[in-house]
Amino acid sequence: MNTPETSKEQHRRSQYKAVWAALSDTHDRAKLSVTGTAEEAQLLASGAASLVALQQTIGIHPGDVVLEVGCGVGRVGRHVAPLCQQWIGCDVSANMLRFAAERLRDLPNVELREISGYHLQGVADASCDVVYCTVVFMHLESWDRYNYVLEAARVLRPGGRLYVDNVNLCSDEGWAVFEAHRRFPPDARPPHITECSTPQELETYLKRAGFAEIQSRVEGLFVRVWGHKPKGNPDDH
Ligand SMILES: C[S@@+](CC[C@H](N)C(=O)[O-])C[C@H]1O[C@@H](n2cnc3c(N)ncnc32)[C@H](O)[C@@H]1O
Numbered sequence: 369m370n371t372p373e374t375s376k377e378q379h380r381r382s383q384y385k386a387v388w389a390a391l392s393d394t395h396d397r398a399k400l401s402v403t404g405t406a407e408e409a410q411l412l413a414s415g416a417a418s419l420v421a422l423q424q425t426i427g428i429h430p431g432d433v434v435l436e437v438g439c440g441v442g443r444v445g446r447h448v449a450p451l452c453q454q455w456i457g458c459d460v461s462a463n464m465l466r467f468a469a470e471r472l473r474d475l476p477n478v479e480l481r482e483i484s485g486y487h488l489q490g491v492a493d494a495s496c497d498v499v500y501c502t503v504v505f506m507h508l509e510s511w512d513r514y515n516y517v518l519e520a521a522r523v524l525r526p527g528g529r530l531y532v533d534n535v536n537l538c539s540d541e542g543w544a545v546f547e548a549h550r551r552f553p554p555d556a557r558p559p560h561i562t563e564c565s566t567p568q569e570l571e572t573y574l575k576r577a578g579f580a581e582i583q584s585r586v587e588g589l590f591v592r593v594w595g596h597k598p599k600g601n602p603d604d605h
Contacts, residue, residue, distance in 0.1 A: 380559060381509060381560070382485075382509050383559070384486075384507075384508075384512075385461070388401075388461035388464065389462070389463055391461075391560060392463035392464045393463060395441075395470075398440070398441050398461075398463060398467050399411060399441055401440075402440040402441055402503070403443060411443050412446070415444050416447055418444045419444065419447040419448060419451075421502070421531075422444075422502075425531050425585070426531045427529070429451075429452065429497075431452075431453050431497070432452040432453055432497040433453055433454045433456070433496045434448055434449075434454070434456070434496065434498040434500070435458060435488070435496045435498070435500075436456070436499075436502075437483075437500070437516050437520075438460070438503075438504030439457030439458060439459050439465075439480070440468065440503075441471055442467075442468035444502060446471065446475075449477055449478050452498075453477065455475070455478050456479045457479070457481070458480075458481045458482075458488060458491070459481075460485040461482075465480045465481075468480055485512070486515055487515065488516075488519040488520075491519075491523045494522075494524065494525045496523050497524070497528050497529070498524075498531075499520040499523065499524055499529075500530070500532070501516060501532045502531070502533050505532060505565060506534050506535050506563055506565075507560045514576070517532065517574060517576075517577045517579075518577050520577070521577045521579065525597070526598065526600055527598075528597045529594065529595070529596045529597075530574065530596070530597070531593075531594040532570055532593055532594070533590050533591060533592045534564060535562050535565070535589055535591075537564035537565060537566050538566055538586070541589040542589055545562050545564060546564055549562060566591070567591045567593065570593040571584055574594075580595060580596055580597070581595055581596055
């Protein structure tokens with residue numbers, strides 16, 4: 369979400385692998401790119417706050433296989449993995465995954481996967497109970513946000529839960545981010561700067577991908593949207 373400098377060579381936003389390799393070339397830069405701090409204590413505190421958001425929306429249960437899209441250095445995984453059966457962290461950046469492996473090496477149920485930036489390739493159909501994606505959609509083009517919602521629908525078991533979030537364009541805090549980034553001249557916009565979502569955008573993705581009982585919550589800067597994959601029972605819709 370933060371905007372440290374990328375390399376001199378400017379990549380397009382959708383060249384996620386190159387963009388995020390440049391933003392995570394050292395452990396401190398990777399941590400800064402994730403939350404704007406390289407301080408381990410602050411990273412731990414913000415990860416704990418993200419866990420609260422997950423617990424209040426989709427919940428994390430001991431038998432769950434949980435997959436995070438765009439896991440970064442494992443800021444959230446550090447808190448989720450001890451509460452579930454298996455935690456799978458997927459990220460486009462091999463650097464991020466290397467640092468995540470270091471930070472989570474004491475957790476036995478962690479699996480890390482490098483992905484293309486557009487799909488959850490290699491993750492089997494109907495193999496997960498929870499998919500979540502936090503502080504990532506703001507860096508993606510809208511089509512790729514939806515691609516990941518579709519991929520979540522594929523890898524979740526019937527009844528499985530999906531959570532996504534973004535900076536909320538409709539809030540005062542989100543609008544301030546929009547205005548701040550509008551000041552970049554068009555040809556000097558960093559490829560990873562935040563692009564906000566409206567609640568309706570995220571709700572539409574979940575609806576179009578077939579999720580049921582879609583709910584959303586706006587909280588300050590953020591909009592959070594979640595739902596579950598129908599069990600095939602008409603009462604689920
Ligand atoms: C701001 S960080 C958030 C990391 C983590 N979700 C957290 O909350 O701590 C954004 C993460 O998304 C990853 N990312 C960016 N584009 C991606 C894409 N297209 N597919 C998967 N991961 C991506 C980056 O490498 C980075 O680790």
